[in-house]
Amino acid sequence: MISDPLTVITLIPILVSLVLLIVPKITSSAEGLARASRAISMGVSLGMLAITTMIFFGEIGNVDWSNYNSGYYLTNDPVALIPSIGVYWKVGADALSFPMIWLTTLLIPISMLVEWDAKKGHLFHPLILMMEGALIGVFVSLDMFVFYAFWELTLVPMFFLIMIWGGEDRKYASMKFFIYTFTASVIMLIGILVMYLYTPDVASSGSITGHSFDMSVMVSSTEFIPSEGLRHLVWLLLLIGFATKMPSVPVHTWLPDAHVQAPTAGSMLLAGVMLKMGAYGFLRIAVAAFPESTVAFIPLLIFLGMASLVYGAWVCMGQTNLKRMVAYSSVSHMGLIFLGIATMQPLGIAGALFMMFAHGIISPLLFAVAGAFKHHYHTLEIGSMRGIAHHSPWLSAHMMLGWMASLGLPLLAGFVAEVTILIAFWMSFGWLVLLPTLTLIITAVYYLTSMQRTIFESNDPHHGILPDTLHGEEPRDITWHENAGMIILGALTILFGILPFIFWDMMSEWSSGFLLETLVQAMQSEGVKP
Amino acid sequence: MTSLGQLPLDSDTASSLLPETVMLVGLIAIVLIPNLGDAKFRIPLTSVRVPVLLGGSRFNMTNDPRMPNRISNITFLVAFLSSLVLISESPREVGGVLMADGFSRIFSTMFLGALLLVSVATTHRIPAKTKAPIPEDSDSKATVDRKISVLIDNRRQVDFYILLIMVGLGMSMMTMATNLFMMIVCIELASLSTYVLVAFHKESPSGGEAGAKYFIVGSVASAIGIYGMSLLYLWSGSLDLDVLRESWQAMDGVDPFAAFGIGMMLVAFGFKVSAAPFHLAAPDAYSGAASPISGLLATASKAMGFVALFRVLVIITVPEGAEALWMVALGIFAVVTMTWGNLAALTSENPKRMLAYSSVAHAGYMLAAFAVVGSGISSTEESVVILTAVTFHLAVLVLFKLGAFLVITHLETEGKGHNIEHLHGLGNRDPMIAGSMFLFVLSLAGVPPLSGFLSKLLMINGIVSTSASTGSSDTSDIATWAESVDPLFWLAAAIVLNSALSLFYYLRIGLVMFFEEPASTKPLKAAPSLRMAIFACAILTLLCGVGPVSEWLLDLVNGAIDSFMHQV
DSSP states (O other): OOSOHHHHHHHHHHHHHHHHHHHHHHHOOOHHHHHHHHHHHHHHHHHHHHHHHHHHTTTTTTOOGGGOOSSOBSOOOOEEEEGGGTEEEOBOBOTTTHHHHHHHHHHHHHHHHHTTTOSSHHHHHHHHHHHHHHHHHHHHBOBHHHHHHHHHHTHHHHHHHHHHHOOTTHHHHHHHHHHHHHHHHHHHHHHHHHHHHTSOOOGGGTOTTSOOOBHHHHHHTGGGSSOHHHHHHHHHHHHHHHHHHTTOTTSOTHHHHHHHHSOHHHHHHIIIIIHHHHHHHIIIIIIHHOHHHHHHTHHHHHHHHHHHHHHHHHHHHTOOBHHHHHHHHHHHHHHHHHHHHHTOOHHHHHHHHHHHHHHHHHHHHHHHHHHHHHHHHSOOBSTTOBOGGGTOHHHHHHHHHHHHHHHTOTTSHHHHHHHHHHHHHHHHHGGGGHHHHHHHHHHHHHHHHHHHHHHSOOSSTTOOBOOGGGTTOOOOOOOHHHHHHHHHHHHHHHHHHHOTHHHHHHHHHHHHHHIIIIIHHHHHHHTOOO | OOOGGGOOOOHHHHHHTHHHHHHHHHHHHHHHGGGBBOOEEEOTTSOOEEEOOBSSSBOTTTTOTTHHHHHHHHHHHHHHHHHHHHTTSOOEEETTTEEEOHHHHHHHHHHHHHHHHHHHHHHHHSOOOSOOOOOOTTSOHHHHHHHHHHHHHHHTHHHHHHHHHHHHHHHHHHHHBOBHHHHHHHHHHHHHHHHHHHTSSTTSHHHHHHHHHHHHHHHHHHHHHHHHHHHHHHHHSOOBHHHHHHHHHHOOSOOHHHHHHHHHHHHHHHHHTTOTTSOTHHHHHHHHSOHHHHHHIIIIIHHHHHHHHIIIIIIIHOOTTSOOTTHHHHHHHHHHHHHHHHHHHHTOOSHHHHHHHHHHHHHHHHHHHHHHHTTSOSOHHHHHHHHHHHHHHHHHHHHHHHHHHHHHHHHHTTTOOSSGGGGTTHHHHOHHHHHHHHHHHHHHHTOTTSHHHHHHHHHHHHHHHHHGGGSOOSOSOHHHHHHHSOTTHHHHHHHHHHHHHHHHHHHHHHHHHHHSOOSOOOOOOOOHHHHHHHHHHHHHHHHTTSSHHHHHHHHHHHHHHHHHHHHO
8 A cells, every 4th residue: 555654654754744843934824834744744643653653553664563573674776875875765664663562652642632732833743743843753764873863863843842831940940851862862962973984885886985984884783893891882872872762770860851841742752752762772773783791791781770670669659749750760761671671581671662652642541631731720740639530530640550650550552561671670680670569569659659649638528728839729630631631541541551462462472582592592602691 | 388379169069168268258247247337438520329238327227236156156057068078078288288088078077067056056155135224324233234235245246156157267177187297287276266265255264364375385386286286397307198198108217306396285285175284274265264164175175175186196106006106195194184183073073073074084084995906906996996986076076075065054044054953953943954964864874865975985986996805814713814905995895884984073063963952943044945955965965876877977986087097
């Protein structure tokens, strides 16, 4: 039906958003255009969602995901971009990237829906659309140069989303966000360049440098890097880039600021997809290219994962700001992904993949709830309102579902990921599993207290305690579009909690294939038991 | 050698020198056209009056103060396009001292493009006003000053553009010179004109200072270079580059005449490319001159120095498969230059000085690439890639370095631009201009997928692929590898580290543009053609970084350098 669907879903949103951003500059008729550009953005993003959903069901591209084999699907004929240095437009998807692609196309219309009435709508929705193209570009591109270009491009719309629609400290937050992630990706670029300079000679294909940016070539030719020390160094450079994006302790400090200041839709995309870029890149590039280094640095991974998990949870307990708490809980959950990879078990890696996906639908729900609090109660202080279930029943219901999903209640999506990672961790490291497990109790503590104090715990059976910021006005419950977005996210949380195998099967196939192909040999040579 | 009197001016030769011919015609036109008048000559004994056009009262149309600018724009546009077309023509020797080939046409296209941008930008930097009232007794002092400055600006329009065309003529002839004498004469033609252009606003204190400094240091450097050239003449008896190359290859050991001659010429060219320690006049000159002229110095004038390096270092002195005499010295100068430039740029509060120091740093990167070509361990193919990278870098530098100076020019039209505070809040005042500026500084820093990255990648790639294979590969220890690898590898490392360092001051420009509050929220003065030039630079900066345009340019440059290296 569509010959090259991945190129379409990457480029169409970017092109449409550019047109929508530039046209108002020319015509300068404000109000009607804002509505039109909002509707067009939503229409395009829904179209993209339809395409990815049809790809999943095999309607487009005839891919049978339920019978997943290793290798890329939906690849295109490479289009030369700069053949002189070996840059081609080359896309493809596998079980690592496809759930992320689908998640992106899903979250974009939902985040637009939640902020349907955003100010300066003629800029807001097109920027989110540009974000969609950039994010999908990161996940589909099989050329490192293009990958890096999209990686940097995601910064641009997010920077403006925080900068223009953010809270009071938006300047500080957007600057910090930009400097942190940009510096990290420059460090990563150095690593990528070293990999590039050691790709085997492909001068016959017209590359005057004799090297290629083709991702599979770069990843598979790291044995040409002359010394193991240099390989370790490159791995560490890549780790810095990816860990900052994820983010992992100690390079996580941009995240809470960015989240607290970002508009709701920005937070949803930041937590839902952008953080996963770090984990995706780490698996796709760092682990795949340097399996020996990954195995050698397992203790470091465990340390980083554990530190993020424990520190994130610990800080959450002391937070009084709802959004900051949710942000730190993201840090904590991202730590679990490192732990899952560090297990070197198919189950653990599949659990990490499922964590990426599950956190990708739960955390947007959490941020949508937090955003709604900010929107309707004008405050995010946990202690300043109590018993709001009386006033905002829908919001309270969503909050409860989101909080429960995030703390890992069985039959909700987060549980599947957590429990598989913990099982794999036990299989690899035995009783050390107690540490992450006990930390999950802390998670339950901070979620339950914050929920109890906010939704319930009002002495008056018919009335809650409202924050001062409302100045005595009666709060409204959430608007229809906020509600619709949250209902979809909540329903998906339940759906993937009960039927995780929708994506789980292909993830676990991918993980065992990945482990067999790349990691087992490295583990044997390093003397680590599989 | 054919003497100039026997210059064969057949139609083929004339067409291969088309850009220069166009500039010559433009030069004559720019003198004549504003002076056209209605004077008539009566043929004696008759009443027939023949218009002689010169003298009498001038025509209103041709006497328009904006006329020189228009003539200069058209001249440079035609010259630029004809030079672009001539790139793929087969090489042609003219008069024994000039060689019009792809290599020289690449550079002359680069220079003429830069001059076209400068000429267009100056429309707003030194504006010509058709209404220029004469000051009256009743005017206040400020009004009188303003009116006089308008009158002066109108009066000196033609001076500026004559000098600009002279620069173009000198530069584009220089690219073709195959004889050292011819080369020096052309460089001096261009340089002397730039000295005056730097000091063009002599009434402002910084303009006079900049011009004086630049002139004194520049002429001392030229004198040293010419002295070195005379030593070379004493040694070989000829100034023809091919003869010099043969003598150099036949030289047994190192002849002190030859070595000192080359060394002294390096001083002159080092000044032109603003390499440390000969760069000290550059920041003052750049900050004192009008921004388009600073941009010219940072792009075309620097590239001219590199053409001279190409001719003198690569043609004369690179031995086959052995280390060139100057390799170590050039490598050390390169590292010092880039580090000094970046460190100094970090502390600059004047964006023009900052760009000047960043230009010094870029000279360092390119000198590092030259050092590798002279190392003798690079094959011809690798040398071609490295020199392609240098040439490509010089070409795209015209887009984003000059583009950045054009943005400063835009600020200068309202009397600002010499302090970083004037960039504050540009993002609020004019998002498109601020966005373009951000694109320029990112490209200067070498962020993919902009064109600055492509050239830097090619350079680093050339250096690493030449040197990294020399390291021992059987060791698992990085320290052993680091000790065994050829020192040239560390040039690549120095470029990478310096680029990382440079990010700080480049990003600072972006940060102040988007985060600081502007002193006034008024939009910038209207300057349509300047804006157009800036946007053209910004779009091309992006297009030359990725996609078919970059590929086309790279192919063009690569082909030219390839034939250049194989004719050696």
